[in-house]
Amino acid sequence: MQTNEVAVRCRHLRKTYDGKVEAIRGLDLEILAGECFGLLGPNGAGKTTTIEILEGLLEPTSGDVEILGKSWIAHGRELREVLGISLQETRLAEKLTVRETLDLFASFYRRPRLTAEVMAEMALTEKSEAWVGKLSGGQRQRLAVAASLVANPKILFLDEPTTGLDPQSRRQLWEIVRQFQGRGGTVVLTTHYMDEAERLCDRIAIIDHGLTIASGTPTELIERLGGHHWVEFDATHNGSIALDTWHSLPGVEAVHEVEGRVVLSVREPHQTIPALLAALQARGSQLLHLTTRQASLEDVFVRLTGRHLRED
Amino acid sequence: MVADPKTEIIGPAPPTADAGPTAIQSENGPWKGYRQLLLARLTELKREPEVIFWVFVFPILLALGLGIAFRDKPAEISRVVVVAGPQAARAMSLLKASPSSRSIRADVLPSADALNRLRLGKYDLAVIPEADGRFRYRYDPARPESVLARAAVDDALEAAAGRKNVLITSSEASSEPGARYIDFLIPGMLGMNLLNSGMWGIGFALVDMRQRKLLKRFVATPMRRSHFLLALASSRLVLMLIDLVLLLGFGVLAFHMRVMGSWVSILVIAALGAFTFGGVGLLTASRAQKIEAVSGLINLVVMPMWIFSGVFFSYERFPAVVQPLIKALPLTALNDALRATILEGASLPAQAARLLVLCFWGILSYVLALRWFRWT
Numbered sequence: 001m002q003t004n005e006v007a008v009r010c011r012h013l014r015k016t017y018d019g020k021v022e023a024i025r026g027l028d029l030e031i032l033a034g035e036c037f038g039l040l041g042p043n044g045a046g047k048t049t050t051i052e053i054l055e056g057l058l059e060p061t062s063g064d065v066e067i068l069g070k071s072w073i074a075h076g077r078e079l080r081e082v083l084g085i086s087l088q089e090t091r092l093a094e095k096l097t098v099r100e101t102l103d104l105f106a107s108f109y110r111r112p113r114l115t116a117e118v119m120a121e122m123a124l125t126e127k128s129e130a131w132v133g134k135l136s137g138g139q140r141q142r143l144a145v146a147a148s149l150v151a152n153p154k155i156l157f158l159d160e161p162t163t164g165l166d167p168q169s170r171r172q173l174w175e176i177v178r179q180f181q182g183r184g185g186t187v188v189l190t191t192h193y194m195d196e197a198e199r200l201c202d203r204i205a206i207i208d209h210g211l212t213i214a215s216g217t218p219t220e221l222i223e224r225l226g227g228h229h230w231v232e233f234d235a236t237h238n239g240s241i242a243l244d245t246w247h248s249l250p251g252v253e254a255v256h257e258v259e260g261r262v263v264l265s266v267r268e269p270h271q272t273i274p275a276l277l278a279a280l281q282a283r284g285s286q287l288l289h290l291t292t293r294q295a296s297l298e299d300v301f302v303r304l305t306g307r308h309l310r311e312d
Numbered sequence: 313m314v315a316d317p318k319t320e321i322i323g324p325a326p327p328t329a330d331a332g333p334t335a336i337q338s339e340n341g342p343w344k345g346y347r348q349l350l351l352a353r354l355t356e357l358k359r360e361p362e363v364i365f366w367v368f369v370f371p372i373l374l375a376l377g378l379g380i381a382f383r384d385k386p387a388e389i390s391r392v393v394v395v396a397g398p399q400a401a402r403a404m405s406l407l408k409a410s411p412s413s414r415s416i417r418a419d420v421l422p423s424a425d426a427l428n429r430l431r432l433g434k435y436d437l438a439v440i441p442e443a444d445g446r447f448r449y450r451y452d453p454a455r456p457e458s459v460l461a462r463a464a465v466d467d468a469l470e471a472a473a474g475r476k477n478v479l480i481t482s483s484e485a486s487s488e489p490g491a492r493y494i495d496f497l498i499p500g501m502l503g504m505n506l507l508n509s510g511m512w513g514i515g516f517a518l519v520d521m522r523q524r525k526l527l528k529r530f531v532a533t534p535m536r537r538s539h540f541l542l543a544l545a546s547s548r549l550v551l552m553l554i555d556l557v558l559l560l561g562f563g564v565l566a567f568h569m570r571v572m573g574s575w576v577s578i579l580v581i582a583a584l585g586a587f588t589f590g591g592v593g594l595l596t597a598s599r600a601q602k603i604e605a606v607s608g609l610i611n612l613v614v615m616p617m618w619i620f621s622g623v624f625f626s627y628e629r630f631p632a633v634v635q636p637l638i639k640a641l642p643l644t645a646l647n648d649a650l651r652a653t654i655l656e657g658a659s660l661p662a663q664a665a666r667l668l669v670l671c672f673w674g675i676l677s678y679v680l681a682l683r684w685f686r687w688t
Contacts, residue, residue, distance in 0.1 A: 057532060057688060080534035087532065091524035095359040096352055107340060107348035108535040114335045131359075151533070152334060183334070 005033040006069070007155055007186040008054055013063035015049050015210075023049040025210040027063070031203075033154075036177060036187040038201035040194065040297065042307070046210040047190035048088055048159055054188065055085050055157050068154065081110060084153030086144045088160045094133030098124050098143055101132055105147040113152045122146040122176060138169025145176060156180055158189040162196060174200050194297035206301060213304050222295045230299065231264040231272060234289040235280050249275045261289065345535050349543035354550065367509065367551055371501050372562050375494070378624070379567055382493040390461035391435045392418040393426040399441030403469070410468035416461075436461035498563040499650035500623040505555055506582060507617060507643050510589025511596065511610045513548050518597040519606040528688045537687070545590045552586045553579075560654070572657030580660060581653060581667070585646040588670045591677030592642070598684040617643040645669035 008031040015024040024046045031037040039047045052058040054065060056072040056079065065072060067079050092101055099115060106112035119125045122142045127135060135143065141161065148156060158177070162170040177187055177200060191197055197204050198218045205215040214221055222228065246255045246264055251272040254265035266272045269292050280287055302308055357363050394403045400420050407418050418439075421429065430438045430450060436458045438450040447469060452458040471477075521527045530540060556578070563569035571578070596613060600606040620627055620634075621643035630638060638644050645666040652658035652666075660667070 055532060057528060077534055080532070083532075085529075085532040087525055087529055090526060090529045092526065092529075093352070093356055095356045100352060100355060104348050104352045105533060106337065107344045108530075108533040109340065110534070111339055112337050114337055117335050147529075152336060 007031050007033040007035075007067070008037075008188060009064075009066045010050075010054060010060075011064050013050065013053060013065070014061045015046075015053060015058065016061045023210055024053075024060075027207075027210070027212055029054075029205060029212070029215075031186065031188055033186050034181070034184055035202040036181050036189070036200055038197040038204045039188070039190040039207055040192070040197045040201075040204050040301075041190075041207035042192055042301075045207045047192075047207055049210075050207065051157055051159050051188065051190050055083065056080075057085075081151070082154045084148030084151045084156040086148045086156075086158045086161060088163070090144055092132050092140070092143065092147070095131055097129050097131055098135070098146075099128040101143065102146060102150055106150040109151050111152065112150045115150055118146050118150050121179070122149070123172065136169075138165050138172065141165060141169065141173065142176070145173065149180070153185065155186045155188065158187065160190055160192070162191070162193065170196070194301070198297050204297070206297070206304065208301075208305050214300065218297060221297060221300045224300070228295055229266050229269045229292055230295055231266055231269055231276065231290070231292045232258070232261050233264075233276070233287060233291075234261045235285045235287050237283065237285040241283065241285075245279075246276075249279065265295070343539075346539040346543050349535075349540055350546050353543055353547040357547065357551070363513075367505070367513075367555060368558055371505050371555070371559055375498060375501055375559065375562060376566065378497055379494040388415070388457065388460060390416050390437065390457070390464050392416055392437045392439060392461060392465055393429060393435040394418055394420045395423045395426045395438060395440045396420050397423075397441050398443070399445065399447075403439055403441050403447060406469050406472040407465070410472035412464060412468045412471070416464060416468055437465055439465060492567075494563065494567045495569055495655055496626070496651070497624065498559055498567075498569060499654050500647050502556065502559050502582065503585065503621070503643055503647040503650055504618065504623045505559070506552060506585040506646065507589050507614060509548050509551060509555070510586065510591075510593040511614055513551070513593070514544055514590050515593035515597040515610055516603065516606055517544070518594065519600045519603050522597075522686070522688075523601065523603055531687045541594070545587070548590060549583065549586055552582055556582050571654055573653035573659075577653050577660050578650070581646070581649045581663070584667060584670050584674070585642075585650075588642050588646070588674035588677070591674045591681060594685070595677040595681040598681045599686055617641055620644070622647050640669060642670055642673040 008029065010027060010029050013024055013027040013029075014022070016022050027046075027050060029037075029050075039050060041047050049058065053060045054067070056065075056067075056076060068082065070079060072079065096104070098119065102115040102118060106115050116125070116128075119128055122145065124139065124142060124146060127139060132140065132143065145156075145158065145161065148158075156177075161177075162173050165173070174196070177189070181187055189201070201218065203215065203217050204221065205212045206221070207213070214224070216224070243255050243257060243262065246252060246262060249264070249272055251266045251268045252264050253267060256263050264272065264276075273290075273292070277287070298308065392407070394400050404418060404420060407413060407416055410416075419435075423440075426435070426438050427450070429435050430452075433455070436451070436455070440448040440450060442448055449462050449466070451462045518527070531537065560569075560571060560578075564571065592613060593610075596609045597606055600609060617623075620630065620638045621641050622638075623643070627635070627638050627644065639648075649663045649666040649670075652663060653660075
């Protein structure tokens, strides 16, 4: 369902709070209609500030935002009709039922979807007469997304949609996002879960300290690291062997050391590992530890910033 | 930094189910949002037992309690102790023979005991018969009932002893509805309720919604902000109507209160009060991010008016210097207007000055509130 039409575009976006704290320091994004775009970054990176500027809820200090080719200043009301927005942690009225809450949100739009249909799609029909206060975390989050879907939006903005949810609820939400995308919708979401970004997003911008430090499809980003796989090992006499030695092994693209262990970035582990074992044996050192894994976005982030995504 | 717009989905295959077109409701009219907001607000209030209690039950309980505590008692009975002695029996028989014997209750006690009980307030007056046949009174001039007892007993003893009245007088009791404490209280409670309702029902509710990010969520939709505020105000107007009927109805049924003015005038004044305090509530809530902060602000606004605006007692007791300030308070204007209409049957034009004071506060509050109000 994807065309080359641009759904969301921002240029040179800056946001300074109280004239001091620079939350965003010149951000450019171009999100295409029909894609699922993820803003990935640690807490405090500026993701929420960015998405709220795109949603027209925050004014940027400088820079332009265009949604479906229109600006917030000139077409605010019109844009509100076609956007579905789910904020981070909105606490909806506890004493209204699911149906009442959705009816309320539907009443704000000129042409909303049928609430019964949205409830069915979000697996909330059974809970339609339950008070919001009595829902589980996953159900509340589905209701929050449902409240944005009744708008029948063209673009869905989700700020940290699965934070704090159990694995099953997360999967349910991912499925909902895919369904929406399947109908031709555009999704913009923020997350600090790499697996979410990797599995759900067509393209990602990695944000840190208010700047995009990398962007592209998840595979592109991982490939840009110089390898799909990591081989990590520890052996006796390891310290006495220069790291450069391992460069000569077949398929090794990069070598570094993490906490006393050697980490090789490789293209083809099945070529590298036998050669590695042979090389160790030749030097008379014994293997103490060996693991291999696929590179993830986490590795991309660690590589780019020297920090882990989840550390604060 | 714009990456090459390549499309590739990582992870499970794209969706298959439910990807068809979606059903659309018939088009919503421009007032649909307002109606739904009002409905939601009233539904929420109905499900909040605290609201029912504080808005409807508490004022009636308070009026009932105060009405009973300060009700007009039947003619006061003076409690008198006669100090035991040879002349005590004569004093007792004189009191019994007097025309006002029914309003005097007398006991005979030994001297020390009698004076001690007088001191503790168990008796209003001690009658000490002297050896020479004279009676000495001991009383506390600071206690009105003590002064009253002295006069009553003196009069009773003199009359019983054969005093001739040179002037013929008669008296009748008067305790008409309209002049009692409960009549003063009910309009005051109504005013106070309108103040509380605006401050807590609008001010507090708004900050609560801001803190929950519900306000932000609403402005992320095409909802008209004016409809939101209007719905909130309308919900209070509905509560105001119920409150008015309950409190006045209670006064009429339980205390035989008489409503002298027209119900239309009362309604107009109450609605104006609700509008004004809705504005003050909105202003109080315009910036606060936390409910703790707004609670403090609300108390700051509400407390002085509870004390100075004549809710429970007349503000005429305060020094003359501060009277103009007190009269400039919106609750004073509202209470005075309600009392004049309910108790004296004053017409609306006669209340123009008070209604203008209310309008001034209301309009000022709305103007400032809408300038400062933060949705996020």
